[in-house]
Amino acid sequence: MNESFKPYYAVIFTSIQTSTLEGYAEMAAEMETLAKQQKGFLGIESARNTVGITVSYWESLEAIQQWKQHTEHVIAQQKGIRDWYAHYHVKICKVEREYGFDKRS
């Protein structure tokens, strides 16, 4: 393992949508913009087919907690539960190792 690797945190958000998606795309875009402005934010990746997976990366558990409690984000979560999501699951993870491959490098 690379001894200089500094652990960080990932939030794995998986969801299945309802058929009531009015306002969802706008809110999702707004929340992504807002997340990027938060202290401790490191990155975000999303894909959706039947299941949607969004993984966001954060410097600390405190940063994740603050984002969870952000007023506008709380409103979005409530709308999500009421209208947009049939199911969601959140996993808070510590990233312990990583490696990759890039054809351009």
Added chain:
Amino acid sequence: MNESFKPYYAVIFTSIQTSTLEGYAEMAAEMETLAKQQKGFLGIESARNTVGITVSYWESLEAIQQWKQHTEHVIAQQKGIRDWYAHYHVKICKVEREYGFDKRS
């Protein structure tokens, strides 16, 4: 936090494909079937738009390491690097907390 929560591990695999996808879908299906048969496997979720995200869940780091070194999986990884992926990134994470919401429950 739920004191009875037993930590487990997540492998976040993100990728961008090339345009050379011959054989990819078959191999991906085969690897998913094979992964499910491995000791310590807990689950897998995938979605792809521009970026593909596959998250697999495992009981231990040893189970992840064994799956990484599985002969058929090594062959798939080599084909992936040679043909199918322009880029990929693997993050090994410890799941420390989780919660969810289900409209059916």
